[in-house]
Amino acid sequence: MKLYYAPGTCALGIHIILEEIGKPYELEAVDFRSRAQYEAEFLAVNQKSKVPVLQRDDGSILTEYQAIATWLALTNPQTNLLPTDIEKHVRALELIDYCVASLHMQAFVRYWRPENMAPSESDHPAVKARGKDMFLKGLKIIDATLAGKDWVVGDFSIADPTLFFISWWGVERMKTELPPNVAAHYTRMLARPSVQAALKQQGF
Secondary structure, rough: EEEEOOOOHHHHHHHHHHHHHOOEEEEEEOOOOOOOOHHHHHHOOOOOOOOOEOOOOOOOOOEHHHHHHHHHHHHHHHHHHOOOOHHOOOOOOHHHHHHHHHHHHHHHHHHEEEOOOOOOOHHHHHHHHHHHHHHHHHHHHHHOOOOOOOOOOOOOOHHHHHHHHHHHHHHHHHOOOOOOHHHHHHHHHHHHHHHHHHHHHHHO
């Protein structure tokens, strides 16, 4: 397998999942600073111009965070990264969708790329502030669901690396304090060898 990623993006979550699985994989960085995601070489891999992208052992390409995470879990059932219990299963997917679709694509994009939301530069401070408010509100919602639990659905699952990359953005990019249960989860994640390995390989 090969993971196409850009350092510090949501692909960090997939990188951690690959480390948790423990099977051989390759890494290929895509330089977003030089806009390599729009160049022909990467477009031949993914016309959507984004990461993560997983090239599977048969050469086929899989895109979209949720699809990649779910495929990795289902094809490696020995890792128990996606619960067989239906309620826990759907709760894990619920958290992933909220993190990716709402906190990432709605809240964080407003904060990190306000120009994508408003063409006028004079509007950018308000867009960024709105994005941060949305992000922090989302973390509070997640914080309540973590009460009394070490991991998102009780047992470690693909939902936990997903929450980690969101929390990492809060700490490293927004320089903000995480709510208590999310902060405790973040600390537990930082102690995992998979997280340490992924962060080191991505240059952090």
